[in-house]
Amino acid sequence: NAGVTQTPKFRVLKTGQSMTLLCAQDMNHEYMYWYRQDPGMGLRLIHYSVGEGTTAKGEVPDGYNVSRLKKQNFLLGLESAAPSQTSVYFCASRALYQETQYFGPGTRLLVL
Amino acid sequence: GDSVTQMEGPVTLSEEAFLTINCTYTATGYPSLFWYVQYPGEGLQLLLKATKADDKGSNKGFEATYRKETTSFHLEKGSVQVSDSAVYFCALSEGGSYIPTFGRGTSLIVHP
Numbered sequence: 610n611a612g613v614t615q616t617p618k619f620r621v622l623k624t625g626q627s628m629t630l631l632c633a634q635d636m637n638h639e640y641m642y643w644y645r646q647d648p649g650m651g652l653r654l655i656h657y658s659v660g661e662g663t664t665a666k667g668e669v670p671d672g673y674n675v676s677r678l679k680k681q682n683f684l685l686g687l688e689s690a691a692p693s694q695t696s697v698y699f700c701a702s703r704a705l706y707q708e709t710q711y712f713g714p715g716t717r718l719l720v721l
Numbered sequence: 722g723d724s725v726t727q728m729e730g731p732v733t734l735s736e737e738a739f740l741t742i743n744c745t746y747t748a749t750g751y752p753s754l755f756w757y758v759q760y761p762g763e764g765l766q767l768l769l770k771a772t773k774a775d776d777k778g779s780n781k782g783f784e785a786t787y788r789k790e791t792t793s794f795h796l797e798k799g800s801v802q803v804s805d806s807a808v809y810f811c812a813l814s815e816g817g818s819y820i821p822t823f824g825r826g827t828s829l830i831v832h833p
Contacts, residue, residue, distance in 0.1 A: 651825035708753050708814040712764035
């Protein structure tokens with residue numbers, strides 16, 4: 610039981626490049642979330658999903674897209690990376706009727 | 722809307738000192754309250770939680786009591802260790818909401 614995994618762990622992009630971050634969970638959780646963490650800002654919710662095939666915007670969705678084609682996977686896409694998207698990205702999942710979130714180890718992204 | 726306010730860090734202590742990290746919240750209903758811990762280079766993990774007023778959550782020597790009258794959930798530990806050095810997040814989750822509310826996090830540094 611791996612819990613929540615994230616791929617890749619670290620990535621360097623040039624401004625304007627695109628990439629996809631993958632989150633996978635093996636706990637059969639309904640809800641999944643993408644956060645970014647920046648110094649002094651705490652965690653900010655980017656997008657979330659309450660089930661397979663559904664997604665919704667969080668607090669800071671601009672510049673990101675997401676997809677949840679399979680229940681166990683939640684993808685975060687950056688179509689045209691900007692230096693302001695340099696951050697650490699965390700994925701989390703949560704079971705239906707449970708409130709505890711389970712976090713992945715994070716992806717550190719540097720946009721030059 | 723809901724909000725969580727934590728004391729700003731960093732909190733710097735010597736080993737075996739007493740720890741308090743303050744957390745207060747604003748919520749419309751009757752939320753569950755959480756403390757998550759983030760060790761260096763890792764994702765957040767649940768430390769303890771309380772689901773109703775006067776409940777005490779405890780784990781690894783840490784405790785927090787759900788105080789409805791003061792809307793607080795302060796984290797305490799009687800004797801900290803170097804290994805407790807981490808960032809601590811207070812959070813709340815209201816029944817029926819998909820999205821938890823996190824505080825900004827408090828960094829704890831424990832010196833030998």
